[in-house]
Amino acid sequence: MNRRKFVQTIGALAPLTTLSKNLSAFEGNVSQKKSIVISTWSGNTKANEKAWEQLIAGKSALDAVHQGVMVPEADPEDMSVGLGGLPDRDGIVTLDACIMDHAGNIGAVMGLENIVHAISVARLVMEKTPHVQLVGDGALQFALEHGFEKENLLTSKSKKAWKAWLKQSQYNPMTTVEEIEKRIEKNHDTIGMLAIDSFSNLSGACTTSGMAYKLHGRVGDSPIIGAGLYVDNEVGAASATGVGEEVVRICGSHTVVEAMRYGHSPEEACKIALERLVKMKGKPYCQKVQIGFIALNNKGETGCYSLLPNFTMAVRNEEGSNVISSKSLL
Numbered sequence: 557m558n559r560r561k562f563v564q565t566i567g568a569l570a571p572l573t574t575l576s577k578n579l580s581a582f583e584g585n586v587s588q589k590k591s592i593v594i595s596t597w598s599g600n601t602k603a604n605e606k607a608w609e610q611l612i613a614g615k616s617a618l619d620a621v622h623q624g625v626m627v628p629e630a631d632p633e634d635m636s637v638g639l640g641g642l643p644d645r646d647g648i649v650t651l652d653a654c655i656m657d658h659a660g661n662i663g664a665v666m667g668l669e670n671i672v673h674a675i676s677v678a679r680l681v682m683e684k685t686p687h688v689q690l691v692g693d694g695a696l697q698f699a700l701e702h703g704f705e706k707e708n709l710l711t712s713k714s715k716k717a718w719k720a721w722l723k724q725s726q727y728n729p730m731t732t733v734e735e736i737e738k739r740i741e742k743n744h745d746t747i748g749m750l751a752i753d754s755f756s757n758l759s760g761a762c763t764t765s766g767m768a769y770k771l772h773g774r775v776g777d778s779p780i781i782g783a784g785l786y787v788d789n790e791v792g793a794a795s796a797t798g799v800g801e802e803v804v805r806i807c808g809s810h811t812v813v814e815a816m817r818y819g820h821s822p823e824e825a826c827k828i829a830l831e832r833l834v835k836m837k838g839k840p841y842c843q844k845v846q847i848g849f850i851a852l853n854n855k856g857e858t859g860c861y862s863l864l865p866n867f868t869m870a871v872r873n874e875e876g877s878n879v880i881s882s883k884s885l886l
């Protein structure tokens with residue numbers, strides 16, 4: 557068969573995009589790495605399970621992390637993400653989310669109101685626009701134009717918590733170990749999720765309602781590529797949780813990925829990023845700030861590290877589901 561005939565025949569069988577996808581799937585299988593998914597916080601094992609179902613069904617890491625983080629977004633009991641997330645000081649729930657795939661495609665929304673699945677809007681920003689970030693009203697307008705429905709995200713539980721907060725109106729994201737312990741008992745917290753699929757591709761997603769009782773319009777690290785999330789297929793991926801202002805200060809997730817690039821294990825890389833903040837701001841300051849990083853390198857090795865104790869990472873792979881207690885720097 558000459559080349560022209562071959563191309564015509566193939567063209568009749570499948571669109572070129574499908575063909576190239578299948579070819580890269582085949583190439584991926586040649587050096588197949590083991591599928592895995594990891595998330596910030598032990599409470600996100602259910603989200604990992606959803607992502608794992610996608611991975612073993614042969615779906616991409618991108619689909620896995622997307623579907624996975626939708627679980628806490630839809631859970632009204634989770635007061636840090638999506639529906640039921642704690643509001644800002646004006647009682648308005650604003651969501652931040654971002655997503656990144658193996659090919660460096662990125663999308664994010666910031667300060668999105670009234671839409672449960674901020675991560676799905678972030679993915680649409682990535683796939684359907686020439687941009688990478690949409691904020692506030694523009695993000696909402698874009699979501700509505702793409703068929704999303706407006707919902708009230710402030711549940712009676714989160715409204716009650718906000719009303720109680722209003723009595724003192726003290727905003728203090730700087731925290732103590734005891735406060736962190738109390739919060740973890742009640743909350744699952746922001747979810748950052750990273751995965752490797754059966755084609756050896758990495759992707760990540762991060763979604764949150766941000767720091768409770770923040771100023772209206774405040775954006776943290778979670779929707780910022782390089783801060784709350786970063787993926788480089790040649791190296792690995794990282795995601796962050798905790799006080800976003802501090803994560804942004806050190807371009808947290810990107811810093812973790814760069815440390816892995818220079819040969820550090822995922823755990824060492826998370827520690828190196830935290831050490832940078834301590835060097836910059838000093839120990840007394842950092843003793844009141846919680847940050848946790850998770851990391852996954854492209855060999856499928858995982859690691860985590862936090863500034864203060866009590867950070868956890870949820871892992872799902874073919875051996876089952878596991879929770880890792882992070883080491884802490886301070």
Ligand code: SD4
Pocket residue numbers: 636745746764765766767775776777778796797798799800801
């Ligand atoms: C933020 N990093 O908005 C988020 C909050 C968070 O667990 O992770 N909470 O700063």
